[in-house]
Amino acid sequence: MAARRGILVELVIPVYNEAGVIERTHQRIREVLDGSRYQTRMLFVDDGSTDKTPQVLQSIARADRRASILTLSRNFGHQAALTAGLDASRGQVVVTLDGDGQHPPEMIPKMVELIAQGYDIVQTQRLDAAQPASFRKWASGLFYRLMNAISGTQVVPGSADFRALSRTAVDALKAMPEYHRFLRGMVSWIGFPTVILPYQPGERSSGQTKYSLKKRIRLALDAVFSFSLVPLYIGLSLAGLLMCLALAEMAYVLSFWLGGRSSSLAPGWSSLMFVVLIVGGMLMAMLGFIGIYVGFIFQEVKRRPVYLVRPKRGSRGT
Secondary structure, eight states, rough: OOOTTEEEEEEEEEESSSTTTHHHHHHHHHHHHHOSEEEEEEEEEEOOSSSHHHHHHHHHHHHTEEEEEBBBSSSOOHHHHHEEEEEEEESSSSEEOOOOOOOOOGHHHHHHHHHHHTEEEEEEEOOOOOOOOOHHHHHHHHHHHHHHHHOOOOOOOTTEOOOOEEEEHHHEEEEEOOOOHHHHHHHHTTTTOEEEEEOOOOOOOSSSSSHHHHHHHHHHHHHHHOOOOHHHHHHHHHHHHHHHHHHHHHHHHHHHHHHTTTGGGOOHHHHHHHHHHHHHHHOOOHHHHHHHHHHHHHHHHOOOOOBOOOOOOOSSSO
């Protein structure tokens, strides 16, 4: 498949405020693609950058006819930018990678080769064993363990949004219109033939990661509440446990009355307050879980688009 020049391999590269690094990333990609045996195209998705990134992308597009630009009206987030790129893609093979240089483009030929062998998805997996212990590494491992424990969709630990997709897989993802998007889970959910390709992430050439702790937490919540109803079941299970404790307490008190020892019952203000606080806390937690799901439903039924594309004004774009 990859050996035929009629095959179009398209790279989808979301970018947000990467003016200091995107030129180096493009140069690395260009060195890889120049030696390829297939047609190639680079689609840079500008996710509402506020620095010099748009100008740098325009310069890249003028210098490299294979590069085009899709500009979103504002910053919609990484998952939305990836979705915009996938929706606009035309390649028989689509490779998604970040523009910060941490996803090695030197792996692209191997990924395309694996697609040619019959796989629909080539999912990369970060090799974190050599990385020093950190809160981020610990939290990432905990998230994947939790996700795989409570969800019917298994997500490869250490998976990244650096992957190759066949046109069949891309079309399947485009048929999933949900607003809250966790593409790693969605790619796993479609269940197409998949192969795992380990890689060692590179260092950022410059700048800082745009995935703040707040954005990571939001992505994790989108993943959990989009792919699992376990939080609701946890609330129901705890409610059942509290009901059992209440019945046990009732039986204990009745034993005093039936045994004629009611006078030995001390006023139970502290116990009562403890039970009230526990029950009240669990009710609030249960209502919180339900509220999150209702909020998700509310955002879905509004049918707002995941992203909006800024109209082109005479520049060469997609």
